[in-house]
Amino acid sequence: MRMVHRRIIWSAMALVPAIGIVSAAQGEGASSALDPAAPGAAQYAAHCAACHGATLDGFDHAPPLRGLGFMSGWAGEKQRKLYSRIISTMPANDPGSLEPADVLAITQLVLRMNNVATAPAASASDLDERLIVIP
Numbered sequence: 001m002r003m004v005h006r007r008i009i010w011s012a013m014a015l016v017p018a019i020g021i022v023s024a025a026q027g028e029g030a031s032s033a034l035d036p037a038a039p040g041a042a043q044y045a046a047h048c049a050a051c052h053g054a055t056l057d058g059f060d061h062a063p064p065l066r067g068l069g070f071m072s073g074w075a076g077e078k079q080r081k082l083y084s085r086i087i088s089t090m091p092a093n094d095p096g097s098l099e100p101a102d103v104l105a106i107t108q109l110v111l112r113m114n115n116v117a118t119a120p121a122a123s124a125s126d127l128d129e130r131l132i133v134i135p
């Protein structure tokens with residue numbers, strides 16, 4: 001009886017690393033890298049990545065800024081609303097500290113990382129009539 005038990009425990013342990021590898025591979029597949037040269041990427045890296053993750057996938061500190069969970073909260077809203085949310089509440093540890101131009105660039109980066117169309121904008125009011133449409 002004892003032997004059987006041990007064998008079950010050992011085979012369960014042998015599975016653990018395999019499961020780790022599978023989920024790591026899935027994680028990589030789900031997130032595409034952020035092009036550091038993309039407009040807004042430098043500002044995102046400086047002000048947002050520490051909490052929301054380098055690829056916008058979130059982690060312990062803050063929720064993801066991409067993917068279905070994020071998009072389901074924003075679909076149908078004006079792009080300006082996302083801008084306003086960011087400029088008035090983020091970074092969470094220092095809200096209101098960012099320049100409007102930087103927030104505009106970051107907002108459009110977040111949209112593009114979710115495959116939402118957003119043409120270059122000169123100011124936040126350009127986002128007034130643009131909707132967040134799930135591609």
Ligand code: HEC
Binds near residue numbers: 061073086
């Ligand atoms: C100090 C950590 C921290 C930093 C830095 C930070 N955030 Fe956040 N963010 C949070 C937390 C925590 C939440 C969830 C609580 C809340 O909604 O306020 C959040 C929520 C959000 C949301 C709402 C998410 C949703 O599902 O609707 C957006 C959008 C957002 N952050 C964007 C940004 C952007 C863009 C930056 C960079 C300018 C940034 N955040 C920087 C911690 C942070």
